[in-house]
Amino acid sequence: MRMTKPATWPATMLMRRLAVLDQRIARQLRVRGRWAVGMHELVCFGLKQASACLFGGLMVALLLATWRWYPATAPLARYDFLTLAAIAIQLSLLALRLESVEEAKVILLFHVVGTLMELFKTAMGSWSYPEASLLRLGGVPLFSGFMYASIGSYIARAWRLFDFRFSRHPPFGATVSLAAAIYLNFFTHHFLPDARPLLFAALVLLFGRSWVHYRIRRVHRRMPLLLGFVLVALFIWLAENVGTYTKAWLYPAQRHGWSMVPAGKLGAWLLLMIISYVLVAAVHRQGRHGR
Template identity: 45%
Template sequence: MRALKQLMYFGWEQALSCLFPVVIFASLALTQFVQLPLLYRYDWLLLICLFMQWWMVRSGLETRDELKVITLFHIIGLALELFKVHMGSWSYPEEGFFKIFGVPLYSGFMYASVASYLCQAWRRLNVNLVKWPPFLAVVPLASAIYLNFFTHHFWVDVRWWLSALVIIVFWKSSVTYEVNGSLYRMPLVFSFILIGFFIWIAENIATFFGAWQYPNQTEAWSLVHLGKVSSWLLLVIVSFLIVATLKQVKRNQPFDSKTYDKPTITGEISE
């Protein structure tokens, strides 16, 4: 019974941390079946995301510093969207006033919602990092993963080599988190895989409600290829590394792996 109670509490905290993504999915479902007046669907989605972001900061669910992190992810995601749509990886077939080169501006919030989840879960579960790798290993690896999303269209795709590097670099790393006063520990690589898998599930829901289309979904919706899990896994790693690094910079901790024999990074990105 205690294990069940802990699992339910953990699920509740995760659900609260997913508030922004849940609103996006609910908006996708609503606008798919209900035609709202005056504006195109993509434009309504942008307004809903902007209002949700404003409300989360206004209500105190997110701090101003967390908003800066989320805005950074919005820019990173929008840049990736512009490139991928241009290359034909996926498309946004519907009309919209707020579209740039075929990409609706609301799409950046789908990436920002991942950052929102990370920030929320980090604070709610009091996440700590154990044996975090050196700064000079983390930043180049995250940069290489992000750049590969662009360069693999013109050069060899090295995602599997990068995945192997992630395992090597973070093999000894783990996260600790609190659930209802009890401390738990999970290997960091395993947490990456879990988050990446659930985002793949979310991607299937998003494409089902017409958030975007892959080439094989133009005629009718079909399950997103399982190979996309690797892409989302790498994107989650980039997201996690950025959030973790910014938290570390905020706390002015030295980038020395020897100092991470016990949890040292905790709490939210405070104002």
């Protein structure tokens, strides 16, 4: 069957022009020595990270903007506006080819996983959503699922933009088992002993020797995969502080005045990172087998 040539989209044309500009800058900086080349690569790294964070960054920006400027008397509740805005962002990213269908699958999958956990956690009083809305399931406004989905979106986009490769990676089946145990513990620790110490030990055992190889421009560099998980969890924790500061959701200790989210939550986000990582890995694995 003859394949038709895909249309050239504005976003694709922009990426091509940026690639040409990058090569031109690289040639000019090469004569200035290794320091200039290193700074150029650092800037490229930052730009790629910003692109990978696009969905999550826009969601955090919306939390801040609606907290500061959204009118209290608006006929559309703030939470409902956030839900509709998240859907619009998702559709725009797909339409502009800034996000692939595979990445959208990850977002949808993690949206479901996150919303199910939200329903349980809010029922248990772990946190709450203080504002009224129509687009919600029980005590959970639908925009909350997109906050979880933005984590999956970041990992999926970073995987593609940095051309991730791995060495000493644990078997896929073992990572699925760990992710399932982590997800189950988010529910069962309310009734049974918390298994997090065992889960952290299993995490180190499985990923302690793993490396992720990432390409900024031409050469693949590497870092411990476990360190990557910790760094992403740190940024998620910072974003969560923005969320609670803007009263998008609140922990029990924050109902009478804002305070920073306890640093202990970093561990929970680290474990949640493993779930999202395994979901993205599953999509990539399915894509390879489908070729």
